[in-house]
Amino acid sequence: MIATVLRTAARPELLSLLGRTPLVRVTAELPGPQPGFWAKLEGLAAGGMKARAAMSMLLGARERGELRSGAPVVESTSGTLGIGLAFAGQVLGHPVVLVGDSELEPSMRQLLRSYGVRLELVDRPAARGGWQAARLARLRELLAVLPDAYWPDQYNNPDNTAGYASLAAELAVELDHLDILVCSVGTGGHSAGIIGPLRRHWPALRLIGVDATGSTIFGQPARPRLMRGLGSSIHPRNVAYDAFDEVHWVGPAEAVDASRRLARGSFVSGGWSTGAVARVAAWAARVHPGAVVATVFPDGPHRYLGTVFDDDFTAAHGIDPAAAVGRPVEIPHPSAAEATGWARCTRVTDPLRAHHPSSERNP
Structure with missing residues (x-):
């Protein structure tokens, strides 16, 4: 952990x-x-398509005071948003912790880590909700031990x-x-x-x-x-x-x-x-x-x-x-x-x- x-x-x-x-x-x-x-x-584009969303979510959270300067960003991803968050984290100065799963391609794991991301992997899907639910469960565990961490919640964040x-x-x-x-x-x-x-x-x-x-x-x-x-x-x-x-x-x-x-x-x-x-x-x-x-x-x-x-x-x-x-x-x-x-x-x-x-x- x-x-x-x-x-x-x-x-x-x-x-x-x-x-x-x-x-x-x-x-x-x-x-x-x-x-x-x-x-x-x-x-x-640098950071791929989801760099646009990543920048928007982090900037919005900073403006509302939900994301403090230098605080970690924690998110679940199958890969694409992870690249976008790695980009946004470097732009704004936030370390990024991502929760992926064992289906994540080795090349994507290596790329994310090369960008400075801390990558956590779950090794089995949840009985209900599959890999997404398993990743979200691990994400909540990380939020409990990372002070000031911010979760963008890409699925529900306007x-x-x-x-x-x-x-x-x-x-x-x-x-x-x-x-x-x-x-x-x-x-x-x-x-x-x-x-x-x-x-x-x-x-x-x-x-x-x-x-x-x-x-x-x-x-x-x-x-x-x-x-x-x-x-x-x-x-x-x-x-x-x-x-x-x-x-x-x-x-x-x-x-x-x-x-x-x-x-x-x-x-x-x-x-x-x-x-x-x-x-x-x-x-x-x-x-x-x-x-x-x-x-x-x-x-x-x-x-x-x-x-x-x-x-x-x-x-x-x-x-x-x-x-x-x-x-x-x-x-x-x-x-x-x-x-x-x-x-x-x-x-x-x-x-x-x-x-x-x-x-x-x-x-």
Whole structure:
């Protein structure tokens, strides 16, 4: 158990590295011809996409007096937010303690530690809530022994959402028009943070959420999930259910196939989340001719060289990219059928308020 953490000096000059990521037109076949969509390459930013949220959460906590100067920051992560918090911790001068799990890739463990993070790993999922619940249990133990420690609580912190206002502002400047926005959903932060400001520019903008099979966010049963970075075994309060026009659940085969096709055909790619949103964005561009479609690629491919891009890994986990389907199965309601592969639903429901009509958004 960690009892103390070292203080760290602030490096405010690093803020110049935040955001301002490239926007690229993707026309790769996913899996067949498609007219193209725009992708914001957040993986090319220092600290990755979630550096925006990390900075927002820590700055908000400092302004409210919840985070004292030099105090440690403790959070649960599957990797991506951890990189963002490592960045924000260096900028603001806060040591960072992260709770991961034994599924965290060795390369990500090494990278986080290289950035000065103290990394705690849980070795088994909780019976209810899986790895996320196990990480949160360990996190609470750490909070009890680390004086003045601050927990951002990315799943429920509105500053997570607010951090993506800058991403929305960049898209609004870079695009003349936007009809459809495709976002992966994990904590719910970036989809909620982008859609509000962009709908003020384009009120008719449609939002498509992309979840993982086995995720319970949109009302499906929670199952063990191979894909990391999107999906959840809990219900984050940051998910803006009423903002979504439809949701897609994507399986590992479709995500792997799309990520590999992106690498071969566009030279930009990423992991599970990037493959999943690319698959759905290409579908949206194909079925809505003339529509301007955009999405966000949360990270790049390097973290996934031993998983998404490794034939031995995919074979060991029964993933056959060649068997990936070209279109989603339609289901009428999230509880009507379990999505075991790519599925689509145009009735979006908040599972915690499913009995209230106001919890559903229909196209």
